Amino acid sequence: MKTTEQQFLNNLEKKLWTSADKLRSTLDAAQYKHTVLGLVFLKYVSDSFDIRRDELTEQFKNEDHEYFLDPEEFDGADGDEYAEAIAEELEERDYYTEVNVFWVPKQSRWEFLQNQNKVVITGELEVSEGGSSGGKTKKIRSVGQLIDNALEAIEHDNPKLKGVLNKRYTQLQIDQSKLGELIDLIATVPFKHDSLDSKDILGHVYEYFLGQFALAEGKKGGQFYTPKSIVSLIVQMLEPFKGRVYDPAMGSGGFFVQSEHFISAHKGRIGDVSIYGQEYNHTTWQLAAMNMAIRGIDFNFGKEPANTYTNDQHPDLRADFVMANPPFNMKEWDTGISDDDPRWQYGRPPSGNANFAWLQHMLYHLAPNGSMGLLLANGSMSSNTNNEGTIRKALIENDLVECMVALPGQLFTNTQIPACIWFLTKNKNERTNSRGRKLRNRKGEVLFIDARNLGFMKDRVLRDFSAEDLTRVTETYHNWQTGESYEDEAGFCKSADFEALRKHDFVLTPGRYVGAAAEEDDGEPFAEKMARLTGQLKEQFAESDRLEIEIKKNLLGLGYEL
Template identity: 80%
Template sequence: MNNEEQEFLNSLEKKLWTAADKLRSTLDAAQYKHTVLGLVFLKYVSDSFDIRREELKAQFQNPDHEYFLDPEDYDGAESEEYQDELNSELEERDYYAEANVFWVPSQARWQFLQDNNKTVIGGAELILDDGNKLKLSSVGHLIDNALEAIEVDNPKLKGVLNKRYTQLQIDQAKLGELIDLIATVPFSHDSLSSKDILGHVYEYFLGQFALAEGKKGGQFYTPKSIVSLIVQMLEPFKGRVYDPAMGSGGFFVQSEHFITEHQGKIGEVSIYGQEYNHTTWQLAAMNMAIRGIDFNFGKEPANTYTNDQHPDLRADFVMANPPFNMKEWDAGVSDDDPRWQYGRPPSGNANFAWLQHMLYHLAPNGSMGLLLANGSMSSNTNNEGVIRKALIENDLVECMVALPGQLFTNTQIPACIWFLTKNKRERTSAYGKKLRNRKGEVLFIDARNLGYMKDRVVRDFTQEDLNAVTSIYHNWQTSKPINEQDNTVISTKVERSPTDYCDVPGFCKSAKLEELQKHDYVLTPGRYVGAAAEEDDGEPFAEKMARLTGQLKTQFEESDSLEGEIKKNLAGLGYDV
């Protein structure tokens, strides 16, 4: 993204956040999140419709285009008959469907909302373009009616849009002002597509709302850098992608970005998700709809454990950031549930329930990555150690990544990423990489020292950080560790191919099953990677120790001398020291 594009998006962010501020005094964060995002969505689909409408109009008036309407057939371009025919053609839905543009009925178009948001305060009867009458009681009713009309005409949005504006306890005039402010937001740019713009805005808002809502907001939003890291490492290029705790759908969005950046085809990926919270389920569905991504989020929002929306799914990629250390998760769940293949998870902590649920839905050659609290790597409480041992003994664990603290807006619990696969044998990945035989090996990466403080409370990764971790993982998957080839410890400065893997003390280590057994099946990377290697300056230890001891003695003597001078000066000033 160039500077001009970035400045455009930054300006857009400020304008939209100003819009949110208009409601902040009267609505809590959870309410204004849906209020603003719903209106932004309406503005986007309306703008996209208008852009397509202008394209069609130009085509109808272009003699070289197949859609050309010849004015001579209608007594000239200015004739009423020609204009009626042109307007009639512009209202044909098929022209919009063929360009994957949502059909927007006249009462849902932004101009209609803007023209009438003052009129309907206190109630009004409006006349639609088709002559029908529409009775509306408030600005909230005007917006709900628009959303309802869009859902009726676009079946895949059924139940997705949050039609609760009539119920908002808010000054109707202020809601009208919000419509006028969002009207100034452009979803058009010379080099950015409308979907790119809205996608950026949507992601920005989700992050800001997560900060505003604190712990509650974090339930639907995973920081982009962590999502990007998991997607980069798994490379979901084609196949079925599943998230059983999808929140607002961040993993799916980043998967789309990965595919697009690597010249893949979005149509070769199938999206499956599940979410318990109804409004968050709507956020995710809207997130997919604005990007034109087909999705299957089940028939309804539902509990993943008691109402699995995809019972027969076996996904090629499973990615999730489930709630950490979730308690009382198992009400209504059978002890002999087929998902608990490696042990019954404890009632007081759902970490290994999420992990095993994901494994159950993983295809034979599939790969998965999930965020869990650090305790999952070492806890032996209530069967957790037994489950972890079974996972290791069955050679399902591929890579463990320890993360730095302060990455999340909603929790200070330190976290890690588990990467698992059912097939470590030599094969070709979905992305076309030749993976070596990795049976009996686990890669440990200690990334706790990576990242930078984005502000006073939140840490973030740079793209260089993400690339460093990703390349270590991919190199390990594709090339035999150099350390095994020549039985030496390789320092970070040794010349090697960019695609080689070698252990780096303090950062990464490829460990065999026997080593994990010696550590009682604990998977904390720090136990395996060791300490970072000290740089050798060539000075023998004995000589260095003698030199440093001499320096310390000299410094002590200088300190004593200075202390004497200070006391002498203070005594001269009349102070008793």
């Protein structure tokens, strides 16, 4: 991204968050998240509608365009009849849906909300029920009802959004004038830039807010948000260029968004990828659907929010790419789950920890040539309790594990539990992947990458990966897959065979395999260095003892008894 573009977005972030945060005094972070993001979505679809409307207006007046309306058939280009004819044509729904723009009824357009949000506080407003279908009218008596009605009308006129939008503004325990202020605030978002279109700007705003709300909510925030750098790393390593992409614990859909970014960056077509997801939490499921709609990504999130284990929304799916960041070390996950469930091909996961249940669920839905990346707690790499060691051994013996990446700490907003990424595949044979990359035969090999020393502290709490860090890990993995320019690097990466894994009792912790990085030789023999350092330590101990005696003397002189 150009410096000017990044500066524009940074200024936009600061302005929005500082201003919006002032309105949060009467709502907790979870409520405020949906309040703001629902309006952001409404602003986006309204702006997209207006952009298409402006395009159509120009096309109706362009005699070289198929939509041209000849003013001579009316009362001339400056006449009322011609203006009315264009206005009538602009309200034809098909002109918008044909280019994948949501149809926005009049009472859902941002201009209408801005003009009416002050009116409803002092009086009453009547609008038609059921979107653009007309018929009955209803009275609007609050800003919250005004917003709910706008969302309801959009859902009614866009079946794809049925049940997706969070229509709870009427129920919010908040001063109605505050909602009016929020509408006016979001109206100031400048969705125009010389080299950024409105979709990119809005998508950035949406993603930024998700990250900020995750920080504000702490542990609960991690249920819907995975840090962008981790998502980017998994997506760049798997390269989901064509095929079916699945996330069984999708949160707000971060893996799908980054997949779209990856495809666009590599000149692919988002239409070559099919998106499948599942989420148990209803409001988070809605967030994900809005996240996809903002970007124009077609998706299948099942009929409803549901438990992945007991109500699999995609039972017959075999995906080419499976990516997930499920809850770490989830307990009591298996109520109502059969011991002989076909997903437990490599062993029955323990009731007290769902790590290997998530892993095997993903493997079950993986296509024969598919690849998957899964974030799990570090304990999954070494635990031998309650059948976990047996399952891990079976995965290795069936040659499903391709790469293990150990991550640095402090990457997550919601947990300090050390984490790792498992990369698995059902086919390590020589083949060409969806990007055209020729993969060598990797049977019997596992790549270990120790990335614990990578990254930088972006603030006092959170660590992040730089672009160079992401490139280093990604290129190491791809070079190992192809056999081009790959070399083991002490302290960072190691390609291990099955015998090495057996010697380590099938533990998959990268640190056991990559070893320690070589230290620079300073020319001082080891024995002499140890003698010198030992002497320095003795001197420091002696000085410490002397200072302790002096302190005690001074305290006694001041009348303190020791």
